Each structure stands twice: as C-alpha cells, then as structure tokens.
Amino acid sequence: MGTSLKEKRILTGNEAIARGFYEAGGTIAASYPGSPTVEILEKLKEYEEVYAEFSTNEKVAVEVAIGGSFYGARAMASMKHVGVNIAYDPLMTFTETPVNGGFLLVSGDDPGLASSQNEQDNRVLGKFANMGILDPSDSQEAKDFTKKALEISETFSIPMMLRITSRVCHGRSVVEIENREEVKPKGIDRDREKYCMIPPGSRKSQFFMKERLKKLEEYAYDTDLNRLELKENTDTLVITSGLVYYNLKELNPNVSIWKLGLIHPISEEKAKEIASGFERIIVIEEMLPFIENELKLMGIVCEGKKYFDFTGELDIRDIQEGLSKAGIIREEKKFAKRYVETVPRAPLFCTGCPHRPTFDILKKSKAKIVIGDIGCYSLSFLFPFEQSNIIISMGASIGITKGIRKAMSKNDEGEPLVAVIGDGTFFHSGLSTFVNTLHRKEDNENITLVVLDNRTTAMTGGQPNASSGLYNERDDMKVGIKTLLESMGFDRVKEINQYDYKAATKLFKEEIAYDGLSIIVANGPCALKYNIEEPYYYVNPNICISCRACIKTNCPPLRMIKYEGIEKLKSSIDKDMCVGCSVCAQVCPVNAIKSSKKIDREDEKIDN
Incomplete structure (x- = not known):
C-alpha cells in the first residue's frame, strides 16, 4: 500500500500562523490591525471553529486572549511590534500566572521600518516579560512553531511569544497542511492565589516564573527547534535565527551554523558545549544584539554587531559585506542591483479620500501648529499639505496638544492649536485623552480637536471600528462619536461633511478662531471601503x-x-x-x- 501524500500549499507567513493555530485546536484569537500581522486574524475568521475578532486596541486583544487561556482554551493575540507596547500592562502581570490553556503572543517586528514609526526589537520585551520566544525562518516554520508554542505553553505553564518579521510575514513558501486537532477547554482553575495578582500571590509568582524558565531552558538543550549544521575544515561557528538563516545559506560560507528556533531561553549548557568546539563564533541577527548579549552573559566569547548593522534588514549582500569584514569570505559574489531605478512617487491620499479637503482647508487656515497622529492622515506630513508638525503614536495627538497648550499658556502665547485623530485611533486610545482634556480646562485656551471619521480602520485594510455600523449593516457597533463626546461633557462639538468644502472651510475658520476648546467631527466615507456612487x-x-x-x-x-x-x-x-x-x-x-x-x-x- 502506497503512502498518501500530504496536501501542500503556498502560504504567506501570516497565513501559515493562522493555519497553525487552527490545526493546533486554537479557540480564541484577537488582534488589532497593524502591518505586518493584519492577515493572521483575517485568515482565522475563515475557520468556524475559531472565535476571531479585531479588538478595540491591542490591550483589549491581549485581555480577550488571556480570558480564553484562563478558561483553558488555546488562545492567541497577534499585533505589530508597537502594539505590544499598548498590551504590556495586562501582559506583564499575566506572565506571572500559570497558563491554563496555551497562550501565544505574535509580535510582528519591522526591521527597516517598512510601515512603522520605530524599529523596536520585541525579543527584548519577550525576555523582560519572562516569556519563551520562538523565531521562525519561513512559512513552514511559522505554522510549525505556532503549534509548538501552544504545546510548550501548556507543558511548561508559560506564555509564549512568536516573534516574526515583516518579510517572513509577507513572504511565501510551501507549507504542509494537516488536520485540526480538537483541544477541549479545561474550564477555569479556581485556585484564586494563582490568578489574583496582588502582593500576597504575586510575590510567590516571582519564584514560579524563575522555575518554569529554568525548566524551559532544560528543554532547550536538545529541542529540535534548534539545529546544528556542521561543516568540515572550519573553526568558525555562525549562530543565527529567522530569515537571516536562509540569506546566510545563499552565500554558503565556509562556516558551521547553529540555527536557533527557540531564542529565549537559550540552553547555557548546550551553548557552551557547542562553542567549545570552535575558535571563533559570530552571531548574525537583525536589529539589537539580543542573541549575542545572551551568549556573552554566559561567558561565551563571540562577535556580531561589530560587523553587522544594528538597524534595518540584513539581506544577502549585507551578510556578505559583514562576513567579508570579519575575514570569513575572501571572494565576494556579485549581485544584481537591489532595486531598479524608477521615478520616485510620493504616497498620496486615495482618490476621493475625505481627509484631502480637510488638510487643504487646514493648510489655508491660520493654524500654524497641527499635531498629527497615526493613520492614513499621517500622509498630511508630506508634500503638498505639510500640515503635521508632530506625529508620535496612536492617540498621542490629543495629550501632546494639551501639554503644548499648557506650556504656551505659561509663556503667555495664545496661538491656535489644532490636533487631528482618526476614528479608529479615537476608539483605540483616544477616549482617555479626550476625557483628560476636560481636566483643568481653561476657557480661553484655543484648542481645536478634529476627529476624522471615515468609519473604518482604513490604513490597515478597512477593518471595522466602533462607528462602522453607522455606515453599513454587516458591522455590529454603531457608536456615534459626536454623541459620545457630548456625553463626556464637551459642550462645543460640531459635525461636518468633509466633502462640503465651503461649509467645512467656514466651520474650520470659526472653530480655529474660537478662544477655547472646540471639537470638529469631520465625516466622510473611506473611498476604498465605501464606494462613492457619484458621476465623474x-x-x-x-x-x-x-x-x-x-x-x-x-x-x-x-x-x-x-x-x-x-x-x-x-x-x-x-x-x-x-x-x-x-x-x-x-x-x-x-x-x-x-x-x-x-x-x-x-x-x-x-x-x-
């Protein structure tokens, strides 16, 4: 009897993670959309056995997944690297508790800042939170490591992080497809001391965290998540992980390779055992010297960032240049240009974008200081609008504006201030900052807050937010921003159709001139999400x-x-x-x- 062949598909890393969670019997998945991980949750929505939601923000997404895990269900929260910052409050305390159902946090790191405002390396945050960390190199490993992470999480009662980078998220490779393994939730563990993290319980948890990491390090000694590839006639070992491994293999240098899949914790015993067989050890990793520093803490002499950049991606050419500096490669291969020269094209607002008239009006207004935020409207920073003076993080525009206003008031300056925030960001992290503007509000402090309401999370692909249901029947949340703001206590909230240029111009002129706090809710459907059925x-x-x-x-x-x-x-x-x-x-x-x-x-x- 012949052996049946397993089905194979070409999947992105994101699709593979979704498939791995499904095959592993995952039940609860939550996310907040942000490149490079958006596709994970979107694919999970296709599986009826999985409850999958885009939550209001990353903190809420982690809390939903934590709740699933507390009930004994396998759970996952996925987000881009900066989203972990938002989620860190519940995460840091959750990692003190035992794990009931397997818990996985997927962090989409972004070497090279392809779509992000910073380049933080979340391997550091994973270690800081006492989590185990896996680092896949391709789509097959993305699926396999997702399944393995949930298994490890339950075996060692530890929350796990799958750290994946943008190119692995979006790159495609062949993946073997397997059937789903049903894992029935165990129900809530009612031992309150384990899960009520106030001082009496959380003090004990510090020792619990230390012990489980020690056990995971023992597991790391001979796990097949890591593999040693020996090459004859070389005294040099390269230690690496992630996509860098395949870029290194393309060069086929005369080195042995220790490829790490489980990058935290690293078995000190195994690392010293392997290192003893080599005269020279070089670590190749993107961004921070995380693995390099871990080895140095063990007393292992190694090099790394001495030859390789601390920022950006490491492609084949970068690795070749670094190994050449290190004296490992004598004859460098010639590669084609990294890109073809073409006419530079600045990113633009989409055709019919409702934000365009708003920023055109602001440019012509008396507002010389406009505080921006994260979203499609971040493009207002660029030519020809050049309207955002400051852009930091989601929801930060409102709090920053208050701080600037108070500082200006102390300096007896009354210049008008304008802050913009999108509807998705308003619900994500803007609500608390709006409430805070009511604290010690002065009647003569000129602030105009503009909420750009296109009723979708547009920049990441049109995912719904809390006001989307006002535009269509398929979305179940119908929160009116103007009504919500008025219920908070704001007494000057105006609403305008952004496409009504003359009326919007008049309103912006009035509100920017108003000597006090005012809010404009500027409405207009996202041109990509909601087709404008008008003649050209x-x-x-x-x-x-x-x-x-x-x-x-x-x-x-x-x-x-x-x-x-x-x-x-x-x-x-x-x-x-x-x-x-x-x-x-x-x-x-x-x-x-x-x-x-x-x-x-x-x-x-x-x-x-």
Whole structure:
C-alpha cells in the first residue's frame, strides 16, 4: 500500500500562523490591525471553529486572549511590534500566572521600518516579560512553531511569544497542511492565589516564573527547534535565527551554523558545549544584539554587531559585506542591483479620500501648529499639505496638544492649536485623552480637536471600528462619536461633511478662531471601503484659467495637460479614476469643473 501524500500549499507567513493555530485546536484569537500581522486574524475568521475578532486596541486583544487561556482554551493575540507596547500592562502581570490553556503572543517586528514609526526589537520585551520566544525562518516554520508554542505553553505553564518579521510575514513558501486537532477547554482553575495578582500571590509568582524558565531552558538543550549544521575544515561557528538563516545559506560560507528556533531561553549548557568546539563564533541577527548579549552573559566569547548593522534588514549582500569584514569570505559574489531605478512617487491620499479637503482647508487656515497622529492622515506630513508638525503614536495627538497648550499658556502665547485623530485611533486610545482634556480646562485656551471619521480602520485594510455600523449593516457597533463626546461633557462639538468644502472651510475658520476648546467631527466615507456612487467630473478647458486651485487639492485624477488648439496648460481629470467627490469643482473659482451628470451640450465633445 502506497503512502498518501500530504496536501501542500503556498502560504504567506501570516497565513501559515493562522493555519497553525487552527490545526493546533486554537479557540480564541484577537488582534488589532497593524502591518505586518493584519492577515493572521483575517485568515482565522475563515475557520468556524475559531472565535476571531479585531479588538478595540491591542490591550483589549491581549485581555480577550488571556480570558480564553484562563478558561483553558488555546488562545492567541497577534499585533505589530508597537502594539505590544499598548498590551504590556495586562501582559506583564499575566506572565506571572500559570497558563491554563496555551497562550501565544505574535509580535510582528519591522526591521527597516517598512510601515512603522520605530524599529523596536520585541525579543527584548519577550525576555523582560519572562516569556519563551520562538523565531521562525519561513512559512513552514511559522505554522510549525505556532503549534509548538501552544504545546510548550501548556507543558511548561508559560506564555509564549512568536516573534516574526515583516518579510517572513509577507513572504511565501510551501507549507504542509494537516488536520485540526480538537483541544477541549479545561474550564477555569479556581485556585484564586494563582490568578489574583496582588502582593500576597504575586510575590510567590516571582519564584514560579524563575522555575518554569529554568525548566524551559532544560528543554532547550536538545529541542529540535534548534539545529546544528556542521561543516568540515572550519573553526568558525555562525549562530543565527529567522530569515537571516536562509540569506546566510545563499552565500554558503565556509562556516558551521547553529540555527536557533527557540531564542529565549537559550540552553547555557548546550551553548557552551557547542562553542567549545570552535575558535571563533559570530552571531548574525537583525536589529539589537539580543542573541549575542545572551551568549556573552554566559561567558561565551563571540562577535556580531561589530560587523553587522544594528538597524534595518540584513539581506544577502549585507551578510556578505559583514562576513567579508570579519575575514570569513575572501571572494565576494556579485549581485544584481537591489532595486531598479524608477521615478520616485510620493504616497498620496486615495482618490476621493475625505481627509484631502480637510488638510487643504487646514493648510489655508491660520493654524500654524497641527499635531498629527497615526493613520492614513499621517500622509498630511508630506508634500503638498505639510500640515503635521508632530506625529508620535496612536492617540498621542490629543495629550501632546494639551501639554503644548499648557506650556504656551505659561509663556503667555495664545496661538491656535489644532490636533487631528482618526476614528479608529479615537476608539483605540483616544477616549482617555479626550476625557483628560476636560481636566483643568481653561476657557480661553484655543484648542481645536478634529476627529476624522471615515468609519473604518482604513490604513490597515478597512477593518471595522466602533462607528462602522453607522455606515453599513454587516458591522455590529454603531457608536456615534459626536454623541459620545457630548456625553463626556464637551459642550462645543460640531459635525461636518468633509466633502462640503465651503461649509467645512467656514466651520474650520470659526472653530480655529474660537478662544477655547472646540471639537470638529469631520465625516466622510473611506473611498476604498465605501464606494462613492457619484458621476465623474470633467474640465472645460475653454473656461479653465490655469490657476491650479484644483491641482493643489492633490487628488490623483487631476493633472495639467496640453489641449489641442490651446497654448497654456489646463487642468484635466482622468474620468476612470474620478469617484465624483466634487471637491475639485467646489474649489474652482470659475466653475470650469462640472459633473458628467449635467453635461452641457457644448461640453459634450470635450467630455468625450
């Protein structure tokens, strides 16, 4: 009888993690969308056996997963690296308790800052939280390590971290598909001393954490998560993990390799045993010298960041350059250019984006200081708007604005301040900062807070947020931001349609001039999430005066072109891109831009 072949699929690292959680009998999964890990939760929603939700923020996502784990269900929370900062309060205390159902935190680290405001290395946070840490190199390992992490979590009663990087998240490779193993939740452990983390219980937990890490280190001695690849006639050992391993293998240098899958804790006994057989040890890892420092703490002499950069990704060329500096590689391979030269393209707001008119209005206003936040509207920092003076983290704009205002008041400066925050960020971490603005509020402190409400978490792919249900029936939360703010105690909250340019301009002018605290809720559907079903607009070049007022709104369908028989460049609109938002027509001073819904007879030829 022949052996049946297992099904194989080509999966991204994110898809593989989702599949691994499903196969491992995972029950509860929660996340907050953020690149590079968004796809994990989106794929998990396809499995009926798994409860999967995008939570209000990462802290809530971790708490939902903790709750599942407390009930004895296998649970996972996934997020980008900076999201772990938001989740750290409950996480740091949860890691003191025993694990009932396997618990896995997926941290999507971002070497090179492809889509992030910082480049923190969350291996450090995992160690700080006394968690075990796995570091997969490809999609197959992403799936396997997810399953293994949940098993280890239950075996050693320890929360686990799967640290994965952007390129592994999005890269694709072949993965073997297996059936789901049902793991029935055990129910709540009612031993209160284990789980009520107040001083009497948490003091004991410090010793408990130390003991379980010691047991996990003993397990690390001969785990197949790590593997030693010996090469003859070399006295050099390279220790590495993650995608760097495959980039190193492409070079095939004359070194032995110890590839770590379990990067914390590392077995000191095993590390010293392996190191004793080599004269030279080099550690290759992206970002911080985490593994290098762990080995040095064990008294193992090694090198690493001496030859390799502390920031960015390490591709094949980077590794070759580092090994060449170290004297390991004598003849360097030649590689093609890392990228093809092309015309630089600045990122833009999408066609029909409701945020565009708002920032165009702000640019023309008397607001010289605009505090930005994290979201699509972060693009306001760039040309041509150049409106955000400060962007730090999600929800920070409101608190920062208060601090600036108080400092300005102490210095007798009354210049208007404007802060912007998106609706997704408002619900994520803005609510508490809004409440805080009511504390010691002075009547004459000029602050205008703008909530950009497009009723979706747009930058990460259009995931729902608490106000999305007001725009569609499929989303179950229908929180009105204006109503919520008024219930908090704000007495000057105005609402405006961002596409109504003239009315919005008038309102912004009034509120920025207002000598006190005011809030504008600027509404407009995300052009990607909710199609604007309006006729496209076109330009009559015979009326256009080439003033470029429409061009300055920075909408992608608009450009200046040469019309036949007309000497000057005139404005034009690509009707295949136009979504009919009408902002360009509203800013045109001579009514040269018209809706195709009402084509004048003399304009018929022009439109066609």
